[in-house]
Amino acid sequence: MSARGRSWWAHGSLRLRLTAAAAVVIAAGLAAAAALLVVWLHASLVRDLDTTALQRAEVVAADADTTQLTSEIPVSDHGEVAVQIVDGHGRVLAGSGNLRGRPRAFFFPASRSASPRAHTVHDIPVGNAKGGWRAVGVPAGPSGTWTVYVAVPTAGVEQGLHRLTVGLSTGTPVVVALLTAVAWLLTGRALRPVEAMRAQTAEISASDLSRRLDVPPTKDALARLARTLNDLLARLDTATRRQRRFVADAAHELRNPLSTLRARLDVTARHARSPQEQALARSLLQETERLARLVDDLLQLARLDDRPRLRLAPVDLDEIVFAEVRQARPRTPLVIDQHAVGAARVHGDEDALARVVRNLLDNAVRYARTRVEVGLHATDGTARLVVADDGPGIPEADRERVFDRFTRLDDARSRETGGSGLGLAIVRDVVTAHHGRTLVEDNHPGARLIVLLPTDSPTDSPAVLPADRPMEDRP
Numbered sequence: 001m002s003a004r005g006r007s008w009w010a011h012g013s014l015r016l017r018l019t020a021a022a023a024v025v026i027a028a029g030l031a032a033a034a035a036l037l038v039v040w041l042h043a044s045l046v047r048d049l050d051t052t053a054l055q056r057a058e059v060v061a062a063d064a065d066t067t068q069l070t071s072e073i074p075v076s077d078h079g080e081v082a083v084q085i086v087d088g089h090g091r092v093l094a095g096s097g098n099l100r101g102r103p104r105a106f107f108f109p110a111s112r113s114a115s116p117r118a119h120t121v122h123d124i125p126v127g128n129a130k131g132g133w134r135a136v137g138v139p140a141g142p143s144g145t146w147t148v149y150v151a152v153p154t155a156g157v158e159q160g161l162h163r164l165t166v167g168l169s170t171g172t173p174v175v176v177a178l179l180t181a182v183a184w185l186l187t188g189r190a191l192r193p194v195e196a197m198r199a200q201t202a203e204i205s206a207s208d209l210s211r212r213l214d215v216p217p218t219k220d221a222l223a224r225l226a227r228t229l230n231d232l233l234a235r236l237d238t239a240t241r242r243q244r245r246f247v248a249d250a251a252h253e254l255r256n257p258l259s260t261l262r263a264r265l266d267v268t269a270r271h272a273r274s275p276q277e278q279a280l281a282r283s284l285l286q287e288t289e290r291l292a293r294l295v296d297d298l299l300q301l302a303r304l305d306d307r308p309r310l311r312l313a314p315v316d317l318d319e320i321v322f323a324e325v326r327q328a329r330p331r332t333p334l335v336i337d338q339h340a341v342g343a344a345r346v347h348g349d350e351d352a353l354a355r356v357v358r359n360l361l362d363n364a365v366r367y368a369r370t371r372v373e374v375g376l377h378a379t380d381g382t383a384r385l386v387v388a389d390d391g392p393g394i395p396e397a398d399r400e401r402v403f404d405r406f407t408r409l410d411d412a413r414s415r416e417t418g419g420s421g422l423g424l425a426i427v428r429d430v431v432t433a434h435h436g437r438t439l440v441e442d443n444h445p446g447a448r449l450i451v452l453l454p455t456d457s458p459t460d461s462p463a464v465l466p467a468d469r470p471m472e473d474r475p
Contacts, residue, residue, distance in 0.1 A: 014194075015187050022183040027176045034168040038161060045157040049134040050118035056081060057116075057150040061140035064148065069094055069141075081152055082126050082133065088145040098126045106149040110137040124151060131155040193222050201229065209237035258292045294422070310349035310433060317344045317353060317383055317453070318376055324357040325374060332365045340375030344383040346453045352430045353453075359423040360387040360449055367391035368446065383455050388448040399440035403428040427451070 060073060060083055075081045075096045083096040084105055092104050099105060105124050111117055118136045135151035193216050204211050212233060215226040265285040272278035318341050325338050346353070364372040368389035375386040394402055401407055406421040427449075428438050436453040 015184070015191055018187045019180060019184045022187070023176065023180040026179045026183070027172075030172050030176060034172055038165055038168070041164065042157070042161055045160070046134060046154065049152050049154060049157065050136065053081075053118060053134055053136045053150045053152045054116060054138070056083070056152075057136050057138045057148050060085070060150060061138050061148040064094075064140045064146065071095075072097055072100055081150065082124055082135075083151075084149045085140065086147045086149065087141070093146065099124075106135055106137060106147075106151070108135075108137060110139045110144075110147040112139055112144075120154075121151060131158055197222070197226060197229070204233065209233055209240055254295045255292075258288060258295060262288045262292060310352060312347055312349060315346055315348050315350045315353060317346050317385065318342065320350065320354050321357055321374060321376055321385070324354060324361055328358075328361045328365060334365055334368050335371040336361070336365075337371060337373045340373065340377075340386075342377040344376050344378040344385075344455065346383050346434070346455050348434045348453065349430075352433070356427050356430050356451060357385070357387075359427050360385075360451070363387075363423055363449065364389040364391075364447075378455050381455050383453045385451040385453070386448055388443045388446060390443065390446040393442060393445060394440050394447040402440065403438060424449075 056075075064085060069085070071094050073083045073085070073094050073096050075083060081096065082099055082105065083094075084092055084099055085094045086104055086106070087093055090104060092102075095102065102125055106121065108119050108121075116136050116138055118134045121133050121135050122131075124133050132154045133151040134154055135149055137147045137149045140146045140148045197213055200211075200213050212230045213226045215230070216223045262285065265281050265288055269278055269281035269285055272281055321341050322338065325336055329336055361372065361374070364387050368391045370390055373386075373388045375384075375388075377384055403424050405425040407425075424438075431438050431451055431453065434453055436451060439450040439452070441448040441450060
């Protein structure tokens, strides 16, 4: 098999490979069966010709022994049988009408066995006859010195076999195509449970490992595979729940000590006895705040992984954007331009969406050189939120990876800028929970992060939480 053929075979679907293998087997089997049929039929028809020639020869030999020999031997096959009687010196004593006046046409000796062997001869001068003849020679006459030769033409057999061969050559590909189509349908039907199992597995996300595959009612390999996968999902679900519980518990327990440490460092920075102590306290305070943000992000992700029910209600997304921009401006000397913010109302969790806008602004402020631009507008049932910076930008190859957890890109987008690599992961999870999408585009220079949210209420929205339970306070 060539390299191209091996590549096609390796990358083809299982159904296609099984059907192709079945087609090859079917084609080879039918071709072999057709060849065997032609060979067997040819041998059978030639054997019948040999039997006919022998029977005619025996009849002529018996007549030659009991009746007076004439120069012409009558036959009843309308010239399709050639007969000659030759004496021991090779002279033609008599012949059928189609060989009258012809020289000796047969030269093989007579067979004196109980079942004489027939011979294939050619160029018998009989009319327009073409092709071969099957001829036998039996002894006759006084003391068996004569030889009776009888030949029957094989043209009819050859013509019949030719028509059969043409019919098989035409019909076999059609039969192969039909059987291949049947194999394709049967293979698809047999693999349908596998495809259903694959589709169900693809729908199971890392945040919803409680789902299980449907186990077929049969007791075959597919049922065993489904049960094995369900056992694997159960083990993964248990391990993931333990991991999420540990992260959530650890983050929750770290909140109070970090708050206390931050308060004490703030007091120390305010009442330091020397500039060195004040600088050290402020540096430690910054690291503590960064650690607090990391713990807060971990706790937020742990809650998102538990698929919390969002408190859904009509929300003016533009009001959230204005509020977050007002809070972000005192924290940075950069220009935050909000002139492109228009009215947009969505159906969502106000606290969660505020977290999305806050994280997008923090990310833009962290990497921008001089300004951040915020835009919002609604069209065709979709609210489009854009937060753009003029920083180093995000390479196209990293625009999906940037939403992964603990992802920090090289060079300018590094740990030194203060990012934990969780802010955009939270954005992606919250937006996905609201049936939206996140995109990254070039800003020339910089990066443009886009959030698309439906303005209509989704039909399959999560259940609504009570109004007194905001998302940040859910267990």
